[in-house]
Amino acid sequence: MSQHTEIGATAEPRTFGPLTRQMFVRYSGASGDLNPMHYDDTAATAAGFPSVFSQGMHQAALLATFATDWLGAGNLRRFSVRFREQVWPGDVLTCSATVTSVTPVDHARLVTIDLVCVRQTGGTALAGSAEFLLGDIDDAPVAGT
Numbered sequence: 001m002s003q004h005t006e007i008g009a010t011a012e013p014r015t016f017g018p019l020t021r022q023m024f025v026r027y028s029g030a031s032g033d034l035n036p037m038h039y040d041d042t043a044a045t046a047a048g049f050p051s052v053f054s055q056g057m058h059q060a061a062l063l064a065t066f067a068t069d070w071l072g073a074g075n076l077r078r079f080s081v082r083f084r085e086q087v088w089p090g091d092v093l094t095c096s097a098t099v100t101s102v103t104p105v106d107h108a109r110l111v112t113i114d115l116v117c118v119r120q121t122g123g124t125a126l127a128g129s130a131e132f133l134l135g136d137i138d139d140a141p142v143a144g145t
Contacts, residue, residue, distance in 0.1 A: 005111045005134060009099040011070040016062045017092035017120075019054055024089070027058040054087035059126050063117045066095035071111065071132040081128035085119060092120040100129075108133050 025039045033055050036043035044052045060081045068076055087093065094117070101112040115128045 005071075005099055005102060005109065007099055007102055011066070011097040011113075013094050013096040014066045014069075015092060015094045018090050019087060019093070021052055021089050024052055024054055024058065027055055027061075031055065031057060033057065049086075051089060053089075054091070056081075056083040056126065059083075059087055059093065059117055060128075062093060063095050063115055063126060063128060064130075067097060067113065067115055067130050067132075070097060071113070071130075071134065075132040075134055076130060077110070077133050078131040079128065080130075081115070081126045083126050084124045085126075087119065087125050091125075093125055094118050094120075097130075105133065108135050110134075 021039065028034055028038050035055075037047060037049065038044075038052055038055050041051055044050075063081060064076075064079055067079070095115065096118070097113045097115050099111055100114050101110075103110040103112075111132045111134055113130050113132070115130060117125045117127070119125050
């Protein structure tokens, strides 16, 4: 079994940001999430927020990118997140992952990882988990292994 898919193994953390209002606008257009809280300061402040803020799914997309860059998008079988804190313009997010279980499945292994995305303040923006089905070491290489 590959060193990076043993229980307790960790991915090299990855940083995204500082996040900008332009990123929020672009994500709004790409995702179809046109809630003005994410791109219109007037609407956001009228609703009691200090400014616009990132879409939770934007952060989830960054965390998914981090995870699939590590273990391969084609190997992903499940991905879930829990939103914890809002993310604001200027925030820097650091994503990390730890392997929590490895289960043999036929000629492969189901690798479960815990994921976390932390703001520069130390607060957790979101946390989650994912499962990847990775080929056996004796099999042909699978992306990300």
